[in-house]
Amino acid sequence: MSLPLLLGCLWVVAATVVAFLPMRRQYAPGIALLIAAPALIVWIGFTHGMWIAVAGLAAFVSMFRNPLRYLWRRAKGERPELPKEFRK
Numbered sequence: 592m593s594l595p596l597l598l599g600c601l602w603v604v605a606a607t608v609v610a611f612l613p614m615r616r617q618y619a620p621g622i623a624l625l626i627a628a629p630a631l632i633v634w635i636g637f638t639h640g641m642w643i644a645v646a647g648l649a650a651f652v653s654m655f656r657n658p659l660r661y662l663w664r665r666a667k668g669e670r671p672e673l674p675k676e677f678r679k
Contacts, residue, residue, distance in 0.1 A: 595635045599647060602631055606654055614674065625655060 592600075602624065609620045628651045636644025652659060664671040 593638055595631065595638045599631055599635055602627065603650075621655075621658065625658060628655070 605620070606624050609617055609624065612620075632644050632647045632651060635647050661671050661673075
């Protein structure tokens, strides 16, 4: 197995572990995973081809759909409401 695919598998395991954490503890590791994913997907794409990268992108968007939706709405200038677990 190539290094990018091995790191991709470790990324998936880390994302699963973060999902089991309480909501308040998911924020910091979730942001780190969110930032690391595009670089990892591009690396996998260069190594194994575009279709593998597209499959990785689909999996990434599926796992991070709510944070990506929130960031998209913020980028458009809307004020989406945070879940009650994140409100002070």
